[in-house]
Amino acid sequence: MKKHWHWRHLEETLARGLMLLSFAVVAVSLALILGTVMARGLPSLDWAMLTQSPKGGYYLGKEGGILNAILGSLYLAGGGTLLAFLFSLPLSLYLQTYVRRSSWGHFVRLGLDVLWGIPSIVYGAFGFMVMLAIGLRASLLGGVLVLALLEMPIMTRAMDEVLQMMPEELEQASLALGATRFETALRVVSRQMLPGILTAVLLAFGRGIGDAASVLFTAGYTDRLPTSLLRPAASLPLAVFFQLGTPYPEVQQRAYAAALILTVLVLIISLGSRWLAGRLGQFVVK
C-alpha cells in the first residue's frame, strides 16, 4: 500500500516537473527574444526613426527613419484585416447558422484549415502570379489583397470556434420574450460574441502584420511613405530583413530597432484589444 502511494507521488512530481520545464523553455525563449531585440535595438532607436522616412544613404548608415515601413505595415495589415473581416464574419455565420455539422460544413472547415497551413510565401507567389495576369504592379493594394487572403482562414476558423460556443438557450431566452431573430442577433448574440470576435480579428492582424514573405513580391518596398493604393508600400518585416542584410553594423542594429518597433506595435494592439475585450466581456454569460 505504502509503496503504491510512493509511485503515484513520484509520478505526480515528475509530471509537475515536466510541465514546469515546458513553461521555463517558453518563458526563457520569450525573454531571450525580447532581451536581444531590446539590447540591440534600443541604442539605435531614436525619434527620427519613428518620424522620418529613409534619406539617401540610409542603408549605408546615414540619416533617416523607417516611418515608411511603420505606416506601410499598419496600412497593409489594417487593410488586409478589414477586408478579411468582411468575408470572415458572414462566412463564419454561414457555417454556424446554415451548414453547422453537416458533411458540407466539415468540408468547408477542412478547406479553411488547409488554407491556414499554407506557407505565406506560397500566398505571396500566388498573389504575384494573379497580379501579373491582371496587370497590377507591386503595390499597397496587392499587399492588402494577399494579406486578406492569408488572414481570412485564420479569422474565419477562430470566429467559427467562438460562435460554436454560443449557448442555444441564450437565443431562446430572447425569443421567448417575443424578440425577433434580428433583434436577438443584434442585441443578444452579438454582445455575447463580441469579445471572441475581437480576439479572432486580433489573431489574424498579428499574423498579417508580422508576415514578410507574402508582401515581398506583392507590396514591394519603397523608401516613400505610402500615399496611394497603386504604389508600392514598405513594411516592417521587410525593413528588418533588408537592414539585417547589409554589411554595416549600425544598419544591422537599426534592424533590431525596427524589430522592436514591430514588437511594441503588436503588443500595444494586443493589450489594447484585450482590455477592450475584458470590458465588453464582463456581461458575457458563461
Add this chain to the structure above:
Amino acid sequence: MEPHIQVRNLSVWYEGGHLALREVTLDIPRRQITVIIGPSGCGKTTLLKSLNRFLELSDGTRLSGQVLIDGEDIYAPGVDVTEIRKKVGLLAQRPFPLPMSIYENVAYGLRIHRLKKGRELERAVRHYLEVAGLWEEVKDRLHQPASRLSIGQQQRLCLARGLAVEPEILLGDEVTSALDPISAQHIEKRLLELKQDYTIVLVTHILRQAKRLADYVVFMYMGEVIEAGPAAEVFVNPRQERTRAYLEGQF
C-alpha cells in the same frame, strides 16, 4: 368561465417522424396553476412548448391540430409569433440571463416591445424585480452583470424579465430543478402569488411539488393526455388506472 387555453386534436412529430403528442385535447383554466405531470418522455415539455410556438425552433418538427388562446388559433397563418410569445411567457429549466446588466435584463423586453421609456421604464424595472422578490437583493448593483448573480437569483431575474413584457400566460418547464431548496421555495412562493393575475402552466416531475402548487392537473403518458381535472379530484380520486399507478410511484 371559459378556459384560457384550448388545445384541440394536437399531434406533434419530431424530425424523423417520431410522434411526440397524439391527438391531445385539453382545456387550461384561466388564472390558475395547471401542472402537467407524467413520466419522462411522455410529452410534457412538448405540450408546453407548443403553447408559445417554441417547437418550430427545432428543425423538422411537424404539427397538426389547434391551440386556441382566448379563442384564437396561434398556429393560424398570418399570426405574429412575437405577439404570441409576448403574451405567453416562458420560464426555462435553467436560468439564462442575457449578456447585459441586471437592469437591462428586465428592461430588454420593455424596450423591444416599446412598452415603456425614461422614468416609466425605471419604475417598471423596479416593479417587476419586486414582484419576482429580487429587488432588495439587487437594488444597489442594478448595473452589474446579471451573470454574477447566484443561480437562484438568476431564476428570479428571469421571472422578472418574463413578467416585464406583460404576458397573460406563464409557462414553466421544471423551473426549480436547477435550484437549491431555498431558491426553489422562493420561486414556488412567487408562482402561488402570481396565479391571481396570470394563467400558469407548469411541467414538473416532482410529484410533491405538483401537489403543493396545482389547482388543475394534467397527467400524460406516451404522448397522450390520460386524465385532466381539478387537483383535488385527480390526486385524491383518479379515475384512470394508469394515473393511480403513477401517483403511487409505479413508473
